Each structure stands twice: as C-alpha cells, then as structure tokens.
Amino acid sequence: MEYKAVTNKTTDTAITEAIRTSQFVRNKVLRYWMDNRGVGKKELYRYNTRVRDEFKFVKDLNSHACQASVENVERAINRFFVSAACRGSDINYKKAKPGKKGYPRFKKHSRSVEYKQSGWKLHPTKRRITFTDKKGIGELKLLGKWDINTIDEKLIKRVRIVKRADGFYVQFCVKIDSTQPLPDTKNVVGIDVGLEHFYSDSNGNHQENPRFLRKAEKDIKRSQRKIYKKKKGSAGRRKARGVYARKHLRVTRQRNEHALRLARNLCLANAMVVLEDLNVSGLVKNHKLASSISDASWYLFRQWLEYFGGKFGREVVAVPPHYTSQECSNCGVKTQKSLSTRTHSCSHCGHTEQRDINAAKVILSRAKATGGHPGSNASGVGTSTSVGCKTCRGKCRQ
Structure with missing residues (x-):
C-alpha cells in the first residue's frame, strides 16, 4: 500500500537526512565486509552497533532502520555468492539468473529509508503517521485511496519512505493472504507481444500499443x-530538472497502469x-528498436501476469x-519471412493469417505439447513462471 505524504521544507530536509543516513550505514557495513571477507551475519550486525555508537547522526536514526540497511547488504552478498556457486550448473544457474547478481556495490543515490515495526506510529484515523526517532520527521499526512483502516496494525511489517520526482511517498508492507479464488474457467489463450500491437492473442484479437513515450x-x-x-547550480536549473523528471515519471506510471490493467483482465478471463x-535485456541491445521495446514494457507486463496468475x-x-513467427500454426512447417512481412502465408498447406495471430497460436500449441522444465520468473523471486511449465506459486518441481 502506498500513500502520498504531505510535507514541507522542514520534513523534506529531515526525510532526506534519514535516507542519507540509511545509505551511509549500508556503505559502511559493505566496506567492513569487503575489508574482512568471511565475516558472517552476526559480525555485520555487531559492526552496525559500533557505527551507531561512533556517529551521533546514525544513532539518531531508528535502530531497526539501521538493521534494514544491514539486511540490504546481506541480500546483495547472498545474491552474489548464490550466482557464483550456480555458474557450473545449468539448472541452478536459472535460479540465480533473475535480478542483480554482480559483486555488491556502494550506493550513491539512495531514494528510500525503511523502518521495521518500531520508529513509527499510526494515528487512530490511520490517515497520519508519526516517525518517532530523532531525525525530526515527525507527523506526516497521508493521501491515497487505500483502505488501511481495515488492516490490523500488527500485520504491518515494514514502513518505507520513498523519494520520487513529485515528492515523498509512504509505503506499507502488510502481511495478508492476497489469494483470491475465482470461479473456474476453461479458457486458454496464447499471446504474442509486439511493437505494431501491444499483444495479439490466439483468439484473433489485437491490443493497441499505446506508445506513451513516443507521444x-x-x-x-x-x-x-x-x-x-x-x-549550473542555480535554482532555475534545479526546478527545470524537476519538471523533466516529473514528465518521465508520468510516462512510467502510464506504462505501469496499462500493463497492470491488461494483465489483470487476462488472468481473470482465462485459466491459462x-x-x-x-x-528483453538482450533485445534492447538492438539500438534501432531499443526505445520502442522499452516503451512497450514487455518485461513489466510479464511481471504483472505472474503476480495476478498467483x-x-x-x-x-x-x-x-x-521461430514462433516463422512456424505455421496449421501444419508446423517453417516459412521464412522478414519483419516487414505482416501476413503469414504457408507454402506447404496454403494457410494464410495475420502474422502475430499465427505466432500467438504457435505459442499456445507449444504449451499444450510440452511438459518442459522449470525456469526463472521475471521478478526474480522464487519460481512462478517456468519455461514450458505451469505456474504453481512457488511449488514447481525442481
């Protein structure tokens, strides 16, 4: 759940200081790990305690917020070692593939600070939140449509303040069962994403590509x-940068809302x-199409499909x-065609169909024909969408 925070110059300065302190703790702990390779989790937390005793501005930040920064370092270290250990195994490497997996790096421009179950207190109306550490953030008014009033405060496990181009936002991480069983449906659909159309499905429908960035x-x-x-360095330049950043943020939100809506509708209407x-990361290396591919947000669309599928x-x-674009959905024979050829015409059986719809039917037929093997999902958490394997919400066979 996310709310827009109503702030002023004083609270803006306090939140920025809290974010910078969180970044400082993370970088100090990471440097300690680099200088003392082999230290474990306990040593990292003990060093965090020493840093709090040494620097007063760090001690002013809530202790659990400092621990969250240490956890951030711990996750980066674990990702690095899991990836390094899995490089010799094809199956295990697929588990380590999603997300950042390189050597842990120092943070230069952090945009958030995370509190656990202390350091903050909700107002009885749950439309205001007060941060009780010594950073001076104080009380923030929350604007948003989420109905957090119905949620027990004990279920709120994390509170995060995030800085964006148009201000600060307060995010609540809530432990709830998000599964919503729906009436059974036997509909199945294959989709082929593209640039001419956002996607085409095996039922013969096209979804328009909105091209938010192009517009x-x-x-x-x-x-x-x-x-x-x-x-350089003037207030006018700083304001102009803010205007520029907000325009990009608007495009990002439009893409996210569009992908979310389509993914939800697909998962509601179809059983598979x-x-x-x-x-996608390899496709954007084609500099002639990189901007259009990024604008289409295929990766984001897949993430939302996985989320709503679960x-x-x-x-x-x-x-x-x-070869999904070359293969015939009627007979399976491959027919070579260039990107400019938008109609599939099979030289073997004579089947003619719009290129993207033919590809969507081929994609659907492949899922029906093969049991496949487990692969990696787009979000990089667990295994939800597998290569040739059905989603089982983290219980896929290994």
Missing part, C-alpha cells in the same frame, strides 16, 4: 533543453495464459520464443 517525447525533449539553458520467454490461481506459462 510525450517532444514535450520531454523540450523540457530537457530548458535544463541546459539555466546556469501462455507467452514467450523473451530475453493471486487468482491461474496458470501462466512461458515457452521458448524460437
């Missing part, structure tokens, strides 16, 4: 030019959704993407 590109470039017309296991008890299946 806002002219305005964004104009605001970017205004930055360089201002003197089949898509391609695309390597929430609604639907099956989300990812199949290998090789």
